[in-house]
Amino acid sequence: MSSRAIGIDIGGTGIKGALVDLDSGELLSDRVKKSTPEGGEPEAIVEVVKQIVDELLAEALDGDSLRVGVCFPAVVIDGHTMSAANVSKKWIGLAAEELFEKALGRDIHFVNDADAAGVAELRYGAAKGVDGVVLLTTLGTGIGTALINDGVLVPNTELGHLEIDGHDAETKASYAAKERHEWDWEKWAKKLQRYYAHVEALFSPNLIVVGGGVSKHHEHFLPLLKLRARIVPAVLRNNAGILGAAALTSRAHVEPHGGAPLHSTTAS
Secondary structure: OOOEEEEEEEOOOEEEEEEEEOOOOOEOOOOEEEEOOOOOOHHHHHHHHHHHHHHHHHHOOOHHHOEEEEEEOOOEEOOEEOOOOOOOHHHOOEOHHHHHHHHHOOOEEEEEHHHHHHHHHHHHOOOOOOOOEEEEEEEOOOEEEEEEEOOEEEOOOOHHHOEEOOEEOHHHHOHHHHHHHOOOHHHHHHHHHHHHHHHHHHHOOOEEEEEOHHHHHHHHOHHHOOOOOEEEEOOOHHHHHHHHHHHOOOHHHOOOOOOOOOOHHHOO
16 A cells, blocks of 8 residues: 555635645645635535545656545544634535535545644644644634544534633634734633633643644744643644545545544654
8 A cells, every 4th residue: 555645735715735645744746826706606616625636646657546635624523524714614514525525436535624634634744642632723714623532533612612711712822812902922821821720721732732723823822821731833734634535535544434544653
């Protein structure tokens, strides 16, 4: 079985993909990126994904045997998209995995985008080699989360929607909230402290990994947080979705019902 796979990361503004070395987590091709079609409707997005996959397959000598992983901004249950973030509401309840498989003419692994990023950070990034509970959060328009215990992904956690002090947590602690209220780093850090302390009390993570574009400015806010768990910035950034989607295609690391034992302690 090939140690390479194609990872596709679908977002509200862009769709990107690359050929990935599953052992090292390195990109073996240039990233192919195309704009998400206006309106984000299913048929249009599927067509763009097909174009990207076809372009990447054309570069690979073993294209017929390559597996494809796709991550998407939605809760994914049994291949169905049960929500839709920054894309058409037509995705809600759609048999999306089947739709992609028909268009691509091959089986795929289909997963929530935050879950893919969490898997990538555990296998190749900031959480590599960490046992126990690892929580990835992405701070952006909302708060995306991925929860992994001893290398097994618990999918679709959506912990950005926890109710804290009577509010949806992401309305107070996301990066969008910081910008909307024009908070400085210290003011925002107080909101983050309330959020992460609550999550820590519920899940007792060994490590919290903070992703999203703002993570490149981590020195301004992470040192202000006081938690039991170690909290660190993500390292894979824009490639996390691609890498995680590709990694989850590996049958050596995927369970039949959506769990993803990555056995990070054995990773080289």
